[in-house]
Amino acid sequence: MNNSQRGLLVQHLSEAELDQAVEAAQKADETRLVRRLCFIKNLYQGDTREQAGRRVGISRSTTRRWAVAWNDDGIEGLSSRETHPETG
Numbered sequence: 001m002n003n004s005q006r007g008l009l010v011q012h013l014s015e016a017e018l019d020q021a022v023e024a025a026q027k028a029d030e031t032r033l034v035r036r037l038c039f040i041k042n043l044y045q046g047d048t049r050e051q052a053g054r055r056v057g058i059s060r061s062t063t064r065r066w067a068v069a070w071n072d073d074g075i076e077g078l079s080s081r082e083t084h085p086e087t088g
Contacts, residue, residue, distance in 0.1 A: 009043050009067065012074035018044060021075060036078040039063070040070050 013021065018041055025033040035056050042052035053063035069077035 008071075009040070010071045010074075011044065012070070015041075015044055030079075033075075033079055036066055036070075037075070039066055040078070043067070 018037065022034060022037045022041065025037060035058075039052050039056045039058065042055050043049065047055065049063040049067055050060060053060060058066070066078065069080070071077075073080075
C-alpha cells in the first residue's frame with residue numbers, strides 16, 4: 001500500500017470519540033452519517049480509502065469527497081447535505 005493511496009487523514013476525534021459519534025448517529029437514525037463515520041473509522045484503523053470505501057459500498061470518487069469533507073470540517077463536513085466539491 002503506497003502513501004498516495006492511504007492519503008493523510010486529520011484525526012479530529014479519538015477512536016473512542018468516533019465510536020461515540022457513530023453510536024449517537026445510530027440512535028438519531030442518521031443512516032447517512034453512520035455510513036460516513038464508519039468509512040472514517042475504517043481509515044482510522046488503517047484501511048486505504050479504496051478498502052474503506054469497499055467496506056461501506058461507495059465509489060472511489062466518493063471516498064475522496066468524504067475524506068476531504070472530514071479533513072476540512074470533521075463531523076460537520078460529513079453531516080452536510082453536500083460534500084465539498086473539488087476545486088482547482
